[in-house]
Amino acid sequence: MDRTMSPQQQWEKVKSRTTKIIRSYSIDYVDWRTKTIIALEKKRNRLLRTRPPPAIKVQLIPPIDRQLATLQQELAEIAILKSGIHWQEKGEKNITYLKAIHKKRTLQQSMPGFQDPTAADPTEVHTENTSMQMIVHNFYQKLYTVDPIPLEHIQAYLDTITFDPQVSEPDGQRLQQPFDFDDIVDMAKRCPKQSSPGSDGLGYTYLHMLYNLPCLKNFLIRVYDDALRQGIFPTSWKEIRIRLLPKKGNLTDLKNWRPIALINCDAKIFTRLLTHRPAPLMTTLINPFQKGFVKGRFIGENGMYVHLILQQAREEHHPGLGLLLDQEKAYDRVLPVYLLEVLRKMNFPESIIHCIHQLFFNNSVRINVNGYLTDTVHQERGLRQGDPLSPLLFNIALEPLLLSIQQDPHYQGYLPLNGNASLRVKCIAYADDICAFVKDVEDLGRLQYHMTQYNRVSNSKFNQGKTEAFSLNGGQSSSWSAILRSQHIAIYHHKYSPSAFRYLGFYLPYTIHQRDQIQRMLLEKLRTHFNIYSQRQLSIRGRASIANLLILSRIWYYMRIFHPTQQFLKEVRSLTYNYVWQKKFPYVSMDRLTLPIMQGGLGLLNPPTQHLQLQMKWLFLIFQQNNTVSPFQEFLLQHVGRISSDPTHPVLPFFSVPLQHHSLLHPTSIVPRLFAAFDYLNISFKLDEVPLSQLLFFPLTNMFQPLPSNHWLHRYPRLPASSFLHFDSSTNRLRLKVVHEYTTLPRLFRRLYKDILERRSVKLQEFLWPHITQNTTIALPPSSSMTISPLLSQLTTSTMWSKFCPRTYCNHRNSLHSSSPSQPSQINLQYFWKTPIPLPARTVWYRILLHKTPNSDALSKCGIVSSATCRFASLMLTPSPTLWLTVPVNGQYG
Structure with a gap:
């Protein structure tokens, strides 16, 4: 190695030589495989032609077959990689494989043609490859060229915004500490092996091998240290290749293609290491209304925010409006000098700012167009999509806009009726997807002012034509319609719209009609995918895996804030059952299929239960007991508190069934599903410290000691105790209601009365009897307090x-309340599922283990055959052993 070369030049030379060696070896090795396969096949044929004795044949042929299989598998894997499909067949339980068999080559592999916006006829589509390259080059050269902004204008804009908190001095020092070599090696090891390499062609696997060579350790440390402290990088780190991926819309328009940067893997290791350092600081540096790419924040909270605001605004008849803002090429228009000034305002160290500036800007970019690279584009602005650090940098660049809106005292946004100032919501964001709330025309003017000021200093551009507006109270306002038309905002959603609008992928219906339309659309989508996957010949285990992870997963995202009808969930359940069981006779219960695999089921998700499980995220936020409460959590508690009409106890409706009735609980509201999810936990509370008069607000099931698993009360978990018990305030006593006092379920309550007093099959909680049989002498809290x-x-x-587990949540009710079917014979289920049985046979054997085959016993119960006795059993003198079962003489498996 030439010692006069810099560490960066030495590293480039090592990579270049490594790439040449790998390519040369790969070509020779592929050729060697082909020649070896031919030689082995000839050797095998010669042996077979000699007709050796069986003993010799068994010894010589299998080793040759194993070598052939290994080489052919390697060639198949290479062909898979060349075809652009990154999957390997590892059996029917591999979901990636099952999904890939139905995957079609997408449009990003071939670009049909582009329009030239600078041509005399901008609608003409050019399909010649040379013309397409020129159009792409000119488009991105213009996109990546800076529109100069005076530095003093940027500084004046940022001076109007308060950045608090900032990066502290200790945190700044930690950001600048040199990388430990072990961390570099570990990062190379943990990175995904299938990641596409950059211009040097070296993937993470090869880099991990190079990083473990002792002779390269010292100058590798210098390469990464110089990059961090001085902003000096290997030349290949600034040579970017871009792959265009299609978005929605007209694909002849380059604006509808997303540029994904293919960065060298050694550079991505550096940016991954760099990203890990400021990432923990983002929770304090980025305002809590920005949910994108910040640890601990959840995209669903923004969807829930909008949902709750719509529910409250409907009740309040709030006149406001919501706006879904659209930024054109948001990542690609970030101005370097603006981003650096924002970093300085947040007190990032100068060395880190210099490093980011040198790494992300003034790069050489070439775009892949149908396998051909365009001429070099000089990148003066824009964050490269595909880099681990880009999302954090974009959040920092967007932060001044969000803060300017939040800190504007004249901007009202949405404030709940009688709510305190901390509940005010002006705008929320997930990365560049911004949703702003305006109360009136003055608010709209303030919003446009902040957007204009931000555009003026950052090079960003809001697209009014793609901006969407939605009514907060659901009504259609003629005044708002006129104002929106004057602002060139064409889309205005309200309760009279033909369909519901979407924010971040969540459906937000105003009316039952819009909700039903969403349900029909989702059901049609599920039917389509069930039909597609039905063409694949899988065992029952494979179908269950497909249903859970590839089909039902398509609707769970929407279900977090969507309140479907029970009929919809039943139809989803029916579709799932029919796909998995394939209408085989005899039928097996859905409860059996939803049991864990090691309990004889298939681990199939039960849609109604899964929908409740998805609401546990919100329940944890409601009942979270800590000192730090996020704005969203405070808003959620306020919403529930409005239902209880008791701000001191906002969670009261979860314990008190009669309080679960309010005008806020519209059929489209998700809150009733939160109550149902809470009830499903089936937690037995000790109510001995609750005032007697308040006991009647709790579910009736809580008044009893554990009930039999088949008791009818389990079907009515939300039935209030007041329906069966009465509190006499004059004597401060409880009593059982008598027949003429039953307003609901009189027949069942008469039975319950007898079960308690006569049959003694049902027992009240022990602390209740003293309050029924005698006057209470115990000092009790005031009846008005809870x-x-x-x-x-x-x-x-x-x-x-405390030990919540989604799978346990989905299965515990089966174990509590259903008559669980017995284990399918005394079989080692783990051994059964791992045994390499042909797929059709596996399904048959699973049905045999469940006693769900059309044998004589099952057919006789349906009247198809006259006798339940197996016609072969009478021929046996002793039980006949099979693979897992023993066929008894009395003929149970005929």
């Missing part, structure tokens, strides 16, 4: 809550 703290403590310490 003691919630003991109940909250019981909730948070219960096993179902």
Whole structure:
């Protein structure tokens, strides 16, 4: 190695030589495989032609077959990689494989043609490759060229915004510490092996091998240290290749293609290491209304924000409006000098700012157009999509706009009726997807002012034509319609719109009609995919895996804030069952299929239960007991508190069934599903510290000791205790209601009355009897107060809550309330599923283990055959052993 070369030049030379060696070896090795396969096949044929004795044949042929299989598998894997399909067949339980078999080559592999916006006829589509390259080159050269902005204008804009908190001095020092070599090696090891390499062609696997060579350690440390501290990089780090991926819309328009940067893997290791350092600081540096790419923040919170605001605004008849803002090429228009000034305002160290500036800007870019690279484009602005650090940098670049809106005292946004100032919501964002709320025309003017000021200093551009507006109260306002038309905003959503609008992919219906339309669309989507995957010949285990992870997963995202009808969930359940069981006779219950695999089921998700499980995210936020409350969490608690009409105890409706009725609980509201999810936990609360008069607000099931699993009360978990018990305020006593006092379920309550007093098959909680049989002498809290703290403590310490597991949540009700079917014979189920049985045979054997084959016993019950006795059993003198079962003489498996 030439010692006069810099560490960066030495590293480039090592990579260049490594690439040449790999390519040369690969060509020779592929050729060697082909020649070896031919030689082995000839050797095998010669052996077979000699007709050797069986003993010799068994010894010589299998080793040759194994070598042939290994080489042919390697060639198949290479062909798979060349075809652009990154999957390998590892059996029917591999979901990636199952999905890939139906995957079609997408449009990004071939670009049909582009329009030239500078041509005399901008609608003409050019399909010649040379013309397409020129159009792409000119488009991106213009996109990546800076529109100069005076530095003093940027600084004046940022001076009007308060950035608090900022990067502290200790945090700044940690950001600048040199990378440890072990961290570099570990990062290379942890990066995905299938990631596309950059211009040097070296993937993470090869880099990990190079990084483990002791002779390269010292100058590798210098390469990464110089990059961090001085902003000096290997030349290949600034040579970017771009692959265009299609978005929605007209694909002859280059604006509808997303440029993904293919960066060298050694450079991505550096940016991954760099990203890990400021990432923990983003939770404080980025305002809580920005949910994108910040650890601990969840995209669903923004969807829930809009959902709750729509529910409250409907009740309040709020006159406001919501706006879904659209930025044109948001990442590609970020101005370097603006981004650097924002970093300085946040007090990032100068060395880190210099490093980011040198790495992300003034790069050489070439775009791949149908396999051909365009001429070099000089990138003066824009963040490269595909780099791990880009999302954090974009959040920082967008932060001044969000802060300017949040800090504007004249901007009202949405404030709940009688709510305090901390509940005010002006705008929320997920990366560049911004949703702004305006109360009136003055608010709209303030919003446009902030957008204009931000555009003027950042080179960003808002697209009014793609901006969408939606009514907060659902009504259609003629005044708002006129204002929106004057602003060139064509889309205005309200309750009279033909369909619901979407924000971040979440459907947000105003009316039952819009909700039903969403349900029909989702059902049609599920039917289509079930039909597609039905063409694949899979075992029942494979179909269950497909249903869980590839088909039903398409609707779970929407279901977090969507309240479907029970009929919809039943239809989803029916579609899932029919796809998995394939209408085989005899039928097996859906409860059996939803059991865990090691309990004889298939682990199939039950749609109604899964929908409840998705609401646990919101329940944890509601019942979270800590000192730090996010704005969204405070807003959610306020919403629930409005239902209880008791701001001191906002969670009261979860414990008190009669309080679960309010005008806020519209059929489209998700809150009733939160109550149902809470009830499904089936936690038995000790109510001995609750005032007697308040006991009647709790579910009736809580008044009893554990009930039999088949008791009818399990079907009515939300039935209030007041329907069966009465509180006499004059004597401060409880009593059982008598026949003429039953307003609901009189027949069942008469039976319950007898079960308690006569049959003694049902027992009340022990603490209740003294309040029924005699006057209460115990000092009780005032009847108007509710003691919630003991109940909250019981909730948070219960096993179902403190050790919450989605799978346990989905299965525990089966174990509690259903007559669980017996285990399918005394079989080692793990051994059964791992045994390499042909797929059609596996399904048959699973049905045999469940006793769900059309044998004589099952057919006789349906009247198809006259006798339940197996026609072969009478021929046996002793039980006949099979693979897993023994056919008994009395003929149960005929």
